[in-house]
Amino acid sequence: MRSALVVGTGLIGTSIALALARRGIEVYLSDTDEAAARTAASLGAGHNGRPTQPVDVAILAVPPARIGRILAEAQREDWARVYTDVASVKALVHGSAEEAGADLSRFIGGHPLAGRERSGPLAARADLFEGRPWVLTPGPTTSRDALNQALELVSLCGAVPVVMDTEEHDHAVALISHAPHLVAALMAARLENAREESVRISGTGIRDLTRIAGGAPELWEDILSANAPAIAEVLAAYAADLNEAVEALRAVAGSDADAAKRGATDLAELLRRGNAGHARIPGKHGAASASYTAVPVLISDRPGELARLFATAGSVGVNIEDVRIDHSPGREAGLVELLVDPAVADRLSADLAASGWRVQS
Template identity: 60%
Template sequence: MRTAVVIGTGLIGTSAALVLASRGVTVHLVDRDSTRARTAAALGAGTDRAPEGPVDLALVAVPPAHVAATLAEAMRGGIARGYLDVASVKGGPRRELEALGLDLGAYLGTHPMAGKERSGPLAASADLFEGRPWVLTPTRDTDTEVLNLALELVALCRAVPVVMDADAHDRAVALVSHTPQLISSMVAARLADADETAVRLCGQGIRDVTRIAGSDPAMWVDILSANPGPVADVLAGIAADLDETVGALRSLQSADEDKRRAGAEGVEDILRRGNAGRVRVPGKHGTAPAAYEVVAVLISDRPGELARIFADAGRAGVNVEDVRIEHATGQQAGRVQLMVEPSAAPLLTEALRERGWSIRQ
């Protein structure tokens, strides 16, 4: 791959363009908003000048509702040898292209499983895709050359290729991406009119659940409009669980001991099912999640404190597998939770205490 056109210079398109440009590919940036294309070019993602002839790859990074029309225009114009899109929905755009009578041998639908709460070229980064799954949905009609271009792109972005059927992909992302966005937004919506005293009690749990609720609503309307059926199916199952859980909680209020026992069993059932599902979420490096020990350390909100604690952990010969920060309400301090292998926890605890850190249980 020596030349490429990236159509759509938002977060994903600009991030991919940054990678390609850094690897010596001549990248031409196209966006209906010329300001975004110029911004991406200024970031080093390529040039906003049109190519003089056909390029090796056209990467379409526009909202799902516009993918088919954008691809059709590009394919009819013969601007590239191969055409990829990175929309989060795959089945619908492919069927639209088929309905338009286009030759799909030169097209391959893809979806990098990466993103941020922020959008636009200024949110882009060349390391956005590193270690992340990148779904490819080839068909029997896909040209080998186009598949190879897609694999080259994924390799340059240091992502992990995953081959799936397009409709299976759409059902999967409905479960692991689209529904969580809606659930997060629904929980966060409860806070909008909540009493200020209640909001001040927010801790790490509510921050974790509502983190993605800060995403762009217009972007998500586009995504959900392209995959409404599978998302509705998942939500219907969650709604059934909610109804059962509400009933179980009401039973816990009963004066009847048998009803209270049944209510407790109902609540325990959903919690245990949650445990069973949670352990299936891939952990570090895509492996099964490990059972780490948490070493909690009180830390002040001063420059260099995090660097110092990581350096002290390194001097102790302990690898920090994961980290979380819990901020103290109304104080310039917080608690850093260092996740380490269980066998390393006593060593790290002792080493940090010796270096003056305050360990919290």
């Protein structure tokens, strides 16, 4: 690949352009929002404007409902040899492209599973896709050239290619992305009118659970609408489990001893299923999920403190697998949990304490 056109200079489109430009690819940028395209160009993502000759690949980073029409138009005007998109739904895109009369042999669906809560070109990062899955959904007529160009695009962005069927992809993202976003939004919505005293004592649990609810509503409205049937199916299963949990909790709180016992058993089963499902989420480097031990350290909220803590852990030969931070309400301090291999947790605690860190037992 020598040249590419990125149509749509939001977070994903600009991040792709930055990644390609960093690898020496001649990148062109196009957007109906001229200010966004100029901003992306100023960041070093490429040239603002369409090329005068067809590029190797055109990446359509626009809302799903617009892709079919833009693809057909782009092919009529010969923008590129092959085309791909980055929408988080695929059946709608393939269907609309076919209806618009696009040449599907020169198109392959794509979906990089990476993002941020922020949107727009200023939130873009060249390393956004490093190590992340990037789903490709070739159709029955997709050419080998289109597939190879898409695979090269994924590689240049540092992502990991995953080939899936369009329907399989849409059901998968409904389960692991779209429905969870709605659930997070519903949970966060409970906080909108909550008492200040309740919100003030929020910790890492509610923060982690609702983090993705901070996404742009207008973007997510498009995504949820485009994959509505698959998401509704997942949420219906959620609703059944929620109803079961409600009935179990009411039984536990009731005066009927037998019903309370059954309710406790039902709650235990729901929690067991949650443990089993959580264990299936891939861990580090895509390997099986691992169990780590948390080493809690109290640190002050001053520049360089976190880096100094990591440096101390590194100096004693301990690899930090993950980290959680909980800020203390009303104090310029926070609790940092270093997640490490259980075999080294005690040694790390002792070495940190010896170095003057306040390790909590």
